[in-house]
Amino acid sequence: MAITITRPFRSPPVPFRRCSSPVSLRFSRLGRGIRCSATDRQELFSRIAPVYDNLNDVLSLGLHRTWKRMCVSWSGAKRGDRVLDLCCGSGDLAFLLSQKVGLDGEVKAVDFSRMQLKAAATKQEMYWKSCYKNIIWIEGDALSLAFEDCCFDAITVGYGMRNVADKPRALQEIFRVLKPGSRASILDFNKSKSLLVTSFQNWSIDNIVVPFASTYGLSEEYRYLKSSIAEFLTGDELVNLAKEVGFSSAKHYEIGGGLMGNLVITR
Numbered sequence: 001m002a003i004t005i006t007r008p009f010r011s012p013p014v015p016f017r018r019c020s021s022p023v024s025l026r027f028s029r030l031g032r033g034i035r036c037s038a039t040d041r042q043e044l045f046s047r048i049a050p051v052y053d054n055l056n057d058v059l060s061l062g063l064h065r066t067w068k069r070m071c072v073s074w075s076g077a078k079r080g081d082r083v084l085d086l087c088c089g090s091g092d093l094a095f096l097l098s099q100k101v102g103l104d105g106e107v108k109a110v111d112f113s114r115m116q117l118k119a120a121a122t123k124q125e126m127y128w129k130s131c132y133k134n135i136i137w138i139e140g141d142a143l144s145l146a147f148e149d150c151c152f153d154a155i156t157v158g159y160g161m162r163n164v165a166d167k168p169r170a171l172q173e174i175f176r177v178l179k180p181g182s183r184a185s186i187l188d189f190n191k192s193k194s195l196l197v198t199s200f201q202n203w204s205i206d207n208i209v210v211p212f213a214s215t216y217g218l219s220e221e222y223r224y225l226k227s228s229i230a231e232f233l234t235g236d237e238l239v240n241l242a243k244e245v246g247f248s249s250a251k252h253y254e255i256g257g258g259l260m261g262n263l264v265i266t267r
């Protein structure tokens with residue numbers, strides 16, 4: 001399956017100083033509040049693309065697939081719908097959406113990492129389900145979507161919102177391309193108010209995730225998880241931001257014992 005390039009990815013004007021240091025130093029500095037550009041994150045996700053799915057399965061004991069099914073259910077996607085999976089990565093949610101909307105529906109899956117899209121397209125060629133023909137992989141920027149207003153019946157974002165450089169802008173784009181009365185479902189790590197949950201998240205990243213990722217030479221890339229969660233928005237802050245953008249309703253559900261969260265917003 002070909003990958004459509006809607007536009008060459010241009011780094012959006014981001015409030016981060018472009019890091020000129022080598023990758024290892026660049027991401028090791030992330031944890032100390034020195035942020036990197038959208039381009040650095042683009043490169044991060046391209047580097048982890050070959051092992052991304054496997055590490056998600058191992059490190060979450062397969063639970064991430066349950067969390068992703070919940071995200072897609074909350075989107076309200078149904079047979080015949082035109083839907084968008086934003087920050088699609090290796091396509092897990094796009095494949096789930098594909099089964100929901102069927103062959104008379106359509107899934108557009110957008111990511112700015114070509115390597116992640118290649119991984120997704122490879123899986124699409126390997127999988128036997130005929131409905132997967134309804135997925136179109138598009139290299140593009142979540143902060144500047146090449147779609148008309150009000151064109152999608154449902155949108156999912158799986159572990160993407162925490163990684164975009166400009167969250168208000170991303171929600172504005174989601175609002176713009178969503179049909180009135182339709183929903184977006186945004187799954188990510190939960191920036192918990194519970195010290196116990198936050199401590200467990202940080203402990204498991206430090207003592208399980210990063211050491212395991214280091215066997216693939218990706219310790220700094222996975223260490224980024226910790227700082228990105230710390231710099232994310234809480235569920236209440238995501239709800240308030242969504243309402244400021246103009247969504248008529250917004251609800252944040254904590255799942256996975258509070259480790260993860262899913263924002264459900266209606267235009």
Ligand SMILES: C/C(=C\Cc1cc(O)c2ccccc2c1O)CCC[C@H](C)CCC[C@H](C)CCCC(C)C
Pocket residue numbers: 048052055056057059060061063064159162163200201204205209221222224225228259
């Ligand atoms: C699917 C998951 C994470 C996707 C993901 C998101 C990112 O922003 C990344 C950034 C940099 C590198 C990798 C990722 C990335 O994989 C969630 C599950 C996979 C996590 C890697 C595992 C997280 C472990 C939890 C903190 C603790 C889980 C305990 C549970 C009882 C098994």
Ligand SMILES: C[S@@+](CC[C@H](N)C(=O)[O-])C[C@H]1O[C@@H](n2cnc3c(N)ncnc32)[C@H](O)[C@@H]1O
Pocket residue numbers: 038041042045046068086087088089090091092093110111112113116140141142143157158159160163164165
């Ligand atoms: C952690 S992965 C999530 C992949 C997939 N949705 C999943 O649930 O496994 C985050 C993805 O967001 C993409 N991403 C981050 N910022 C983006 C942006 N501004 N535009 C498009 N994709 C972006 C990355 O390239 C990466 O593939």
